[in-house]
Amino acid sequence: MTINVGDKLPQATLTKMTAAGPQPVNTSELFKGRKVVLFSVPGAFTPTCSAKHLPGFVEKADAIKAKGVDEIVCIAVNDAFVMDAWSKSQHADGKVTLLADGNGDFSKALGLTMDASKFGMGTRGQRFSLIAENGVVKKLNVEAPGEFKVSSADFALTQL
Numbered sequence: 001m002t003i004n005v006g007d008k009l010p011q012a013t014l015t016k017m018t019a020a021g022p023q024p025v026n027t028s029e030l031f032k033g034r035k036v037v038l039f040s041v042p043g044a045f046t047p048t049c050s051a052k053h054l055p056g057f058v059e060k061a062d063a064i065k066a067k068g069v070d071e072i073v074c075i076a077v078n079d080a081f082v083m084d085a086w087s088k089s090q091h092a093d094g095k096v097t098l099l100a101d102g103n104g105d106f107s108k109a110l111g112l113t114m115d116a117s118k119f120g121m122g123t124r125g126q127r128f129s130l131i132a133e134n135g136v137v138k139k140l141n142v143e144a145p146g147e148f149k150v151s152s153a154d155f156a157l158t159q160l
Helices: 027-031 047-065 080-089 105-110 153-159
Strands: 013-018 021-026 035-040 071-076 097-100 113-115 123-125 128-133 136-142
Touching: 013 027, 013 080, 021 027, 035 047, 047 071, 047 153, 071 123, 080 097, 105 123, 128 153, 136 153
Parallel strands: 035 071, 071 097
Antiparallel strands: 013 021, 013 097, 035 128, 113 123, 128 136
């Protein structure tokens, strides 16, 4: 079942790279008492994700946070090492937090996975964005396959 507006985000453990190495991030703690814009990409370093999706949120981070957002989070079904390298290559540090959903557990719990096997990528998270307040989904924008419209930073700004 796919998550819907009004639903509480599921409990899962994501991973964040730190100076001390990969560290677990509990989603309940991540969203508790905070307003978070979360977006998902099918994969770090992939064309649309690297050329448009993440760069848009990096560029618009100040404007988004000025609307009362505590944190902007990007997830992908990649490992924390890849997400860290992608964050550095995109100059996202301090603007967008990149978290690994290594096994896709969070994406599966959201009901927002896709089969990218024909590209040699296995099961991945769909391209989407959401706005959550205190762990409850207030806005949810799931892209149609191959699209990049409603999960963009510009679209998120219109919803804040």
